[in-house]
Amino acid sequence: MADKKSAGGFTIQAQLGPLVKKISPKEIIDKKFATPVRIEQHILDYLDMESRIALSKLGLNRATDKSKILRLEKKIITTNPLRRDYIINLIKSFKENSLVLFQDVSGKYGRELQERLKDELPSDKYEVFYICGEVSKELREEYRKRSNLTDKITILVASFGTFSTGIDINNLHYIVLAESYKSERLIKQSIGRGMRLMEGKLEVVIIDLIDDFRTNKWDNFIYKHGIARKAIYANENFPVTKKKIKLQ
Numbered sequence: 506m507a508d509k510k511s512a513g514g515f516t517i518q519a520q521l522g523p524l525v526k527k528i529s530p531k532e533i534i535d536k537k538f539a540t541p542v543r544i545e546q547h548i549l550d551y552l553d554m555e556s557r558i559a560l561s562k563l564g565l566n567r568a569t570d571k572s573k574i575l576r577l578e579k580k581i582i583t584t585n586p587l588r589r590d591y592i593i594n595l596i597k598s599f600k601e602n603s604l605v606l607f608q609d610v611s612g613k614y615g616r617e618l619q620e621r622l623k624d625e626l627p628s629d630k631y632e633v634f635y636i637c638g639e640v641s642k643e644l645r646e647e648y649r650k651r652s653n654l655t656d657k658i659t660i661l662v663a664s665f666g667t668f669s670t671g672i673d674i675n676n677l678h679y680i681v682l683a684e685s686y687k688s689e690r691l692i693k694q695s696i697g698r699g700m701r702l703m704e705g706k707l708e709v710v711i712i713d714l715i716d717d718f719r720t721n722k723w724d725n726f727i728y729k730h731g732i733a734r735k736a737i738y739a740n741e742n743f744p745v746t747k748k749k750i751k752l753q
Contacts, residue, residue, distance in 0.1 A: 530693075530700070531742040539700040544738050544745040546713045546731060551587045551752035561723040571726070578727045582684065582716050583614040587752040592683055593621055595712065596660060602652055603679035605662045606695055608686060610637050618683065619662040626660075636663035649674055665691055675703040681712040685727040689737050696743075711743075 533539040560577065563569045582588060596603055607615040619635040626633065634648045645667070652659040652674045659676075665686055677699045686692060699709030715731030738745050 529741065530696075534700075538702070540702055540706055541708045542696060542700060542711060542743045543708050544711045544713060544743050546715055546735065546745060546747045548715045548717050548731070548747060548749045549588060549591065549752055550717050550749065551585060552581065552716075552718050556581075557718050557720050560718055560725060561720040564723045564725070575726045578716070578718065578725055579609065579684070581718070582727065583609050583612055588714075588716070589618070589621075591750070591752055592618065592681065592714070593625065596622060596679075596681065597626065599660075599679050600658065601678035602659045602674070602676050603661070603681060604674075604677055604698060605660065605681045605683050606665050606686075607662065608665055608684040610664050614684070615662050615664060619660075622660055622662070630657060631660060632657050633660045633662065636661060636667050638664065638667055640667070652676055665695065673701060674698065675701040675706070677701065677709065678706065679710050679712065682714060685714075685716070685730045687730045687733055692734055692737055693741070717749075 530539065530542070534541050560574065563574050596605060605618060607618065609615065615637065616635055619633055623633040632651060636645055636648060648661060652661060653676050655676065680695060680699050682695070696711055699711070713731065713734060716727045718725035719728055735745060
């Protein structure tokens with residue numbers, strides 16, 4: 506739904522009238538108009554102590570550009586082989602359709618995930634599609650239609666920008682947040698992709714990956730993003746469980 510203060514929001518109000526009441530996801534779920542949501546936050550521990558200390562020193566230095574540190578953290582999460590293996594094995598364990606959301610388009614992170622999944626999963630049982638801004642609307646619509654079929658398990662690897670809104674897929678059971686994102690609007694919209702009703706669908710599971718690079722003196726930015734997302738989930742009354750996972 507468009508923000509009521511955005512151009513789209515004003516257009517909707519001009520056509521339909523002012524907002525009377527805002528209905529929460531919990532109300533919609535309780536009235537059985539949407540699928541229940543369950544959040545799993547997987548806190549990943551894999552960075553060596555030397556690298557943690559180096560990041561910590563940068564973070565504690567007031568002269569350091571904070572955006573530079575965040576870029577370094579993002580580079581770590583998109584290039585670390587242990588983390589990538591974890592995501593691949595996690596997705597391969599799903600027995601129903603999944604959406605994998607990523608942010609890094611220019612670095613080809615999402616494409617690499619899609620290609621590896623496509624290589625490692627049997628083509629007679631799985632379809633793995635890649636969606637970013639360069640993929641045409643016609644092809645996205647074709648992928649959407651394929652996802653709502655039941656003959657194969659479909660995995661959609663998509664950028665946040667192209668798949669967080671405007672996609673109606675009933676047959677979607679898992680959403681993996683493969684990269685850190687802080688925008689409350691995009692997080693809520695991404696979760697909404699999995700809340701479509703479907704016969705026999707009991708819940709949609711959101712896998713929220715949090716990268717823990719903390720030291721005893723400093724908390725890394727991506728870890729703090731995860732804490733902020735937890736507050737978003739709590740505000741929407743979504744049940745959240747946390748799993749601490751040591752990658753080796």
